[in-house]
Amino acid sequence: MEKDLIKLAQKCKYASRKLASLDANSKNKLLTSMAESLDQFRTKIIEANETDLKAAEEKGLSGALVDRLRLNDDRIDSMIKAIKEIVQLDDPVGIIENIKTRPNGIRVGTMRIPLGVIAIIYEARPNVTSDAAALCIKSGNGVILRGGSEAFNSNVAIVEALKSGIEESGVSPDILTFIPTTDRNAMVDLLKLEEYIDLVIPRGGEGLIRFVTENSRIPVIKHYKGVCHLYVDKDADAELAIKLLIDGKTSRPAVCNALETLLVHKEIAPKFLPAAASALKKKNVEIRGCSGTIELIPDAKAAAEEDYYAEYLDLIIAVKIVSGYEEAVEHIAKYGSNHTDVIATGNIFTAQKFIRDVDSSSVMVNASSRFADGGELGLGAEIGISTSKLHAYGPMGLEALTTKKFIVFGEGQTRHKVEL
16 A cells, blocks of 8 residues: 555645646636536535445444534535635735845845645545645645545545546646545555655544654644633623523534633623523533532532543533633633633723733634634635644634745845856
């Protein structure tokens, strides 16, 4: 398999150089063809997805995880829409910035260029296949996809559709490469190909991301988990805060921007927590709380220390009453994952302080944690989320899939005097 992977990576590397030379209009036509092909392959994709769903249910996967796997007409429409939104985005490749004239007369600037070939290793969610392909191609990068076993048939069908669209546009389909096996050994071999792959982005659970990070010879963009907090300040509007809580926890509990912990200021807790508990119970959310929480919500379970570190990805939430703003921020710093944290408050000064003090990649004021998503933040779609700060932080869109090279314009200047 290793030799086969090398051949696939070599072809993708070669094709990526051709892709990098395409102008924005050519890439947009290519993406439009891919979107149209997804629509044409819709029935085949849904049939393949049904095979994956049946296998997932037989394995006993949770309802939330099965939901992440599921494709239907609405979700395929969303995949197509995401590609079309990426078409409308400005192409960062080739943009020249910050040209300055040096004392010797040379003009120095930077130009945005593709990274090269990006490997995406991901689990469950088959829409990642089209999002990742579209973002990489728009930014001029070849892409190698290695999906999880749960969505294997779905991914094969989606890639077939996308490649059909690429071929119709007259571009080499090798710019999009899919690893046709779920064997973990193949993933290990892939992570050794630093000669052909420039960046690895794992998307999935903490176990997958740590495995990739520990085994890769290639730079890795990562976030290990999403332990997202909602802090309800003493000056919060209770109704607004409950709406943020319900949306953040229950709209899609198995995604990384779902809320996992609720922190409540002690002054508002007696009024807020019973109302919040009532709303959560209607959504079948299990509450695990501190001793103060249990006094206000008698049927809540006692939270252990590990509950505040947990990424449940399920209808479970940890709750803690805090003495004030400072304790809330300290709690987030200790137990959080630098993913997304939210404050509900009517005090603009507290909100501004929260934005400065909380070192997460997305910080929300009176807005749901579920907005920590590339599409919602105006990126068109996202390739992943980085909490490692190098070279990107937060949801990653087109610009995060490029780098800069220095360019110099001169008129014969030399650094040292040259005698001819």
